[in-house]
C-alpha cells in the first residue's frame with residue numbers, strides 16, 4: 001500500500017494530516033497500538049519539522065505486511081550539521097514555531113528513538129530527506 | 139498501585155467544563171502531565187494520561203491524537219476552537235476548559251492524589 005501527502009511550510013494548522021491518515025490505516029490493519037504510537041509520533045515530528053523549518057514537502061508512505069517505510073522529502077534550507085541537529089536541545093526554531101508549542105530541539109532525537117531505522121540526508125540550500133522504517137510486529 | 143480517576147471527577151475537581159467527548163467522561167485517568175511544549179509531550183510513554191496545558195491550538199489536539207492522550211485540560215480560560223473540537227471528536231479525545239491558572243490546576247489535582255509520571 002502506498003500513500004502520499006503534501007506538507008506546506010509554515011502551515012501549522014495542517015501539520016499532522018499525514019500522521020493522522022497513517023494512524024487510521026494502521027488501526028484498520030490491527031497493528032499493536034504501542035507500535036502505532038511510535039510510528040505516528042515519529043511521522044508527526046517529521047511533518048512538524050517540514051512545517052517549521054522548510055518551504056514545502058512530501059510524505060511518502062509504503063506499508064507492507066512486515067514494515068512501514070516513510071520518506072519525508074522537503075525543499076528547504078537543509079541541515080548543515082546533522083549530528084548537531086540530532087542532539088537533544090539543539091534548535092534553530094523561530095519564535096513563531098515556539099509559540100506553536102515546538103522548537104525544543106527534541107524532535108529528531110525522538111524520531112530516532114521511535115523508529116527502527118532512521119536515515120537523514122540533507123543538502124544545504126536544497127532540502128532534506130528523512131527516511132523512517134519500523135517493523136509492524138514486535 | 140496507581141490511583142485512577144474518572145475524567146468526570148477531574149472536571150469536577152477543577153470546576154471545569156467538558157467541551158467535547160462528553161460520552162467518555164467515565165473513562166479512567168492514571169497520570170497527569172503539564173506542559174506547553176508539545177515536543178516534550180510527544181516523548182511520553184505513559185497511558186491514560188491527562189495533559190494540562192495553556193497551549194490552545196491544533197497542535198495540542200494533534201499531539202494528543204498521536205500520543206494516545208485521551209483527555210486535555212486547557213487552563214486559564216483559554217477557549218477551544220471549532221476546528222480543535224472537530225479533530226478531537228474524530229479521535230475520541232475529551233477536551234476540558236478550566237478557568238484556574240496552570241499552577242492552581244496542577245495543585246488541585248496533585249493534592250487530590252492524581253499521579254505524576256515522574
Ligand SMILES: Nc1ncnc2c1ncn2[C@@H]1O[C@H](COP(=O)(O)OP(=O)(O)OP(=O)(O)O)[C@@H](O)[C@H]1O
Pocket residue numbers: 045049050052053054074076077078079085086090091092093101102103104105106107108109128177178
Ligand atoms: N526538515 C528540516 N529542514 C531544515 N532544518 C531542519 C529540518 N529538520 C530539523 N532541522 C534542523 O534541526 C534542528 C533540530 O530539529 P529537532 O526536530 O530535533 O528540533 P526542533 O524542530 O528545533 O524542535 P522540536 O522538534 O523539539 O519541536 C532544527 O531546529 C533545525 O535547525
Ligand SMILES: [Mg+2]
Pocket residue numbers: 045048049102103106107108
Ligand atoms: Mg522538530
